Amino acid sequence: MDIRDITVDAVVLKARDYKEQDKLLTYFALETGKGVAIARGAAKPGGKLRSIAQPFCRVSLTLSPPKSGVAFVSQGLQQNSFIGVGADLSALAYASYISELTDLAVPEHRPSPDFFALLLTVFSLLQMDDDHARTARYFELRLLQELGLLPDLTGCSCCGRSLMGGSFHLSPRAGGLLCAACGAGEAAPLICAGAVQTMRRLLEAPLMRLPAVRISRTMMEEIDQALAYYLDYHLEYSAKARRILQQLLD
Numbered sequence: 107m108d109i110r111d112i113t114v115d116a117v118v119l120k121a122r123d124y125k126e127q128d129k130l131l132t133y134f135a136l137e138t139g140k141g142v143a144i145a146r147g148a149a150k151p152g153g154k155l156r157s158i159a160q161p162f163c164r165v166s167l168t169l170s171p172p173k174s175g176v177a178f179v180s181q182g183l184q185q186n187s188f189i190g191v192g193a194d195l196s197a198l199a200y201a202s203y204i205s206e207l208t209d210l211a212v213p214e215h216r217p218s219p220d221f222f223a224l225l226l227t228v229f230s231l232l233q234m235d236d237d238h239a240r241t242a243r244y245f246e247l248r249l250l251q252e253l254g255l256l257p258d259l260t261g262c263s264c265c266g267r268s269l270m271g272g273s274f275h276l277s278p279r280a281g282g283l284l285c286a287a288c289g290a291g292e293a294a295p296l297i298c299a300g301a302v303q304t305m306r307r308l309l310e311a312p313l314m315r316l317p318a319v320r321i322s323r324t325m326m327e328e329i330d331q332a333l334a335y336y337l338d339y340h341l342e343y344s345a346k347a348r349r350i351l352q353q354l355l356d
């Protein structure tokens with residue numbers, strides 16, 4: 107141990123092979139936000155860091171100060187594995203998507219207790235609740251909120267039309283909703299007022315009640331397309347994360 111070592115409570119997002127026997131971890135820590143660290147020997151059988159060098163688990167990591175830019179894990183302890191070996195393939199695919207999107211969108215070394223709690227929540231939901239698409243949409247909405255990009259979902263941002271009926275564009279250019287009339291020529295897909303209300307319910311529901319938010323297949327498709335368009339506009343690489351998800355699900 108070095109006196110400058112720090113111990114953090116973290117969620118492992120990715121664990122990639124690195125050199126011959128090491129793993130390069132991408133994690134999100136409660137205390138320090140997103141970061142990367144090398145777990146030496148974690149790829150070899152019997153390596154003492156093997157159990158923490160796995161994606162989608164909560165770990166306690168002791169990190170040594172960076173040498174040439176990257177920190178090393180000097181000690182690690184697995185607290186909880188959400189989606190381990192033998193997990194449902196769909197749960198694994200969605201967990202990879204959430205990790206990928208986090209890696210692409212969230213800046214390094216910016217701690218956020220809310221986002222840390224969100225990661226724990228969505229990985230638990232993927233383990234316990236079969237509607238993985240709903241968990242992904244919930245994550246996308248909360249990610250937009252975390253990044254300060256969440257659009258106003260109360261009505262048309264131009265004429266004020268309410269969500270009593272009709273269709274709306276979730277317009278990244280307008281930073282919110284546009285009714286069909288105000289949004290003529292808008293490229294963002296049209297979604298029904300009910301789909302917008304469902305997004306609001308997802309955002310407002312207490313966590314325990316999330317599985318009770320019922321979403322029909324048609325509405326899920328509308329929400330999926332609207333959020334995909336919105337995310338792609340703001341986050342350069344979100345389409346790549348979605349392609350990976352699609353490949354894993356096919």
Ligand SMILES: [Zn+2]
Pocket residue numbers: 262263264265266267284285286287288289
């Ligand atoms: Zn309008």
